[in-house]
Amino acid sequence: MDYQTLRRNCPIWNDYIHHNFVNQLATGTLAPDSFRHYLKQDYLYLLHYTRVMALSVYKSDTLAQMRLGQAGINAMLDLEIGMYLDFCRQWGMSLEEVENTPESAATIAYSRYLLDAAMSGSLIELYAAIAPCLMGYGEIGERLKAQGFMADNPYQPWIDVFASDEFQAITVQNEAQINELLTQAVPSQVNKLQQLFNTACRMEVNFWQMALELS
Structure with missing residues (x-):
């Protein structure tokens, strides 16, 4: 079993990757309030995601697995969360406003689902x-880059x-690391791993939809 198998057997993968929120981002037609709502909620989600990475440690x-989890924590705390806060500032939102934003139902559902999977399952299940x-x-990012650069697109x-080479390289590295873990899966785990993956995809779709609907 590998990552591509999980992806290929997920019936709603394209609903996630090609969601209307993403398509509107690509064309620059997304409502600014939807993007602001997404930024704030994703910041709140990433705090919980960092806790999931701590649970992965x-x-x-093995030490190698611990270092993988540590790298994930560092990436969240030192880079990605800061990047989202930078975007928030650029879109006129202060740190105080972002931190005091109530979590949406979609954010709560997704983040707590991941935390539950991380706490109750094995390391392989966590990564699935x-x-x-x-x-x-x-x-x-790769798909939108292929569609071409739009100088007047605010997004x-x-x-x-x-779409950057740096992020694409990290994605390739992440796939290799996921595959290494998945090689340890036994046949009796396959259905559960696929279910975990599919449910997370449903949560991703709901997260995009939450941003579109400002819910």
Whole structure:
């Protein structure tokens, strides 16, 4: 079993990758309030995602696995969360406003689902649950880059982050690391791993929809 198998057997993968929120980002037609709502909610989500990565260290059996989890924590705390706060400032939102934003129902559902999977399952199950988030943004970035640069698109800086060579290289590295873990899966785990992956994809779709609907 590998990541591509999980992706290929997920019936709603394209609903996630080609969601209307993403398509509107690509064309620059997304309502600014939807983007602001997404930025604030994704900041709140990433705080919980960092806790999931901390649990991955706890669940690890080897030093290499612990270092993988540590790298994920560092990436969140030192880079990605800061990047989202930078975007928030650029779109007129202060740190105080972002931190005091109530979590949407979609944010609560998704983040707590990941935390539950991380706490109750094995390390392999944890990574199956976070794989859509870990890998999906790289695929989205690659697809939007192929569609071409739009100088007048207000969301182009966001696209550029996930389309960058640096992020694409990280995505390739993440896939290799996920595959290494998945090689340890036994046949009796396959259905559960696919279910974890599919449910996380549903949560991703709901997250985009939440941003569109300002819910």
